[in-house]
Amino acid sequence: MSAVRVVVADDQTVVRDGLVTLLKLLPGIDVVAAASDGEEAVRLVAEHNPDVLLVDLRMPKCDGVEATRRVRADHPGTEVVVLTTYSDDESVLSALRAGARGFLTKDADAESIGRALQAAAAGQSILDAEVQRRLIEGAATPKPADLAGSGLTPREIEVLRLIADGLSNTEIARRLVVSEATVKTHINHLFAKANLRDRAQAVAYAYRLGLA
Amino acid sequence: MSAVRVVVADDQTVVRDGLVTLLKLLPGIDVVAAASDGEEAVRLVAEHNPDVLLVDLRMPKCDGVEATRRVRADHPGTEVVVLTTYSDDESVLSALRAGARGFLTKDADAESIGRALQAAAAGQSILDAEVQRRLIEGAATPKPADLAGSGLTPREIEVLRLIADGLSNTEIARRLVVSEATVKTHINHLFAKANLRDRAQAVAYAYRLGLA
DNA sequence: CCGGATCTCAACCCCAGGGTTGACCCCGCC
DNA sequence: GGCGGGGTCAACCCTGGGGTTGAGATCCGG
Known part of the structure; x- marks a missing residue:
């Protein structure tokens, strides 16, 4: 060259x-x-x-x-x-x-x-x-610190973050390279743990946690 | 080096x-x-x-x-x-x-x-x-996402704020004392204007706008 | 080695939510 | 007076999301 x-x-x-x-x-x-x-x-x-x-x-x-x-x-x-x-x-x-x-x-x-x-x-x-x-x-810069107290598993936190980004279940499944069924399972678990009703509340929850 | x-x-x-x-x-x-x-x-x-x-x-x-x-x-x-x-x-x-x-x-x-x-x-x-x-x-175009520049009507902003609070359509309807059909109309309008797909994205949008 | 937690997946049901069309009222503005 | 935009509502359709159950895989601590 x-x-x-x-x-x-x-x-x-x-x-x-x-x-x-x-x-x-x-x-x-x-x-x-x-x-x-x-x-x-x-x-x-x-x-x-x-x-x-x-x-x-x-x-x-x-x-x-x-x-x-x-x-x-x-x-x-x-x-x-x-x-x-x-x-x-x-x-x-x-x-x-x-x-x-x-x-x-x-x-x-x-x-x-x-x-x-x-x-x-x-x-x-x-x-x-x-x-x-x-x-x-x-x-x-994300703060992995305080969300420890949420009782969520790492995977559930990942899913939550993606929900907060506005992704659909199928998109999340693609992103994490798992089936949509798995995504739904994680979502149901995290909804139960955090006392959320739907993904809209989940997004608000994620923002309050500083995930986005 | x-x-x-x-x-x-x-x-x-x-x-x-x-x-x-x-x-x-x-x-x-x-x-x-x-x-x-x-x-x-x-x-x-x-x-x-x-x-x-x-x-x-x-x-x-x-x-x-x-x-x-x-x-x-x-x-x-x-x-x-x-x-x-x-x-x-x-x-x-x-x-x-x-x-x-x-x-x-x-x-x-x-x-x-x-x-x-x-x-x-x-x-x-x-x-x-x-x-x-x-x-x-x-x-x-980082912030066409300004309250004023968003092109949303006052009513639509109100609805958006309630969505960000995690309310369902029926709850929003009760809160605003209108029918659920009306709420859906407002939601459809604001989705179109802000280029949103579902209420989850709407929540994220509201947070970025500083509505919550 | 066993039990619990986590992650994975499938099949099913049900309905809230989103899209569409079309309608009416009221107000401000040209 | 007519026109446009905001707000209100109804009927319809249908997909995606949420709930449930049940089950296999892996890993780890007791």
């Missing part, structure tokens, strides 16, 4: 030069140009037709989101990886919607950046952990 | 063996064990404490989502990368919510898989392009 050709864009000279230097040390990465604002970035992409554009979000003239949009529109062969100081809610989504493949924060190390560039060139997408967490939203 | 220690889990022997062979050829990847079902995967993770678990979604005993949840709960030091044949809507989100770091389809090449494993071990997350696209689309 030949080296991934990259254009770097950042308005801060220190950051830009630092990035270029760092990336040049990485095997498989080839920095072909560096831009100091969005317009220049778009121009340089047109000129060099790189595999990836590594671009800062906050830039004068034309910001990262706008640059991303233009590049994706005019040069579908060039993937975009966004680099930013803050994993700020607003711009993140805008950039991703504009077609960015990857999203990194500036505390990423050289290897991480390199990996992201390689991945982008291959059509994969790498996200900063924090960004992915936000993207997935309901990252509410 | 030392090699990334990986446990592979897939119920299909061919796939599993193929993966192990492929991965062993990659520099920086160390396959320490291979499991043929979810339970075995969880057990092997406990035993070897690897950096990453590469797991298939569809497996007997305990599927990929379940395995992911358990591993993330019991072994926070082990990241999970999911591998699947089809980028099916449902399971993808479940897996990611369960704590998966990466998501690949089986048409990924060895290098892509290797990159994903490296990234996961470093706390980054790699997603299959298609999966990311879906994720972004989904996040694009």
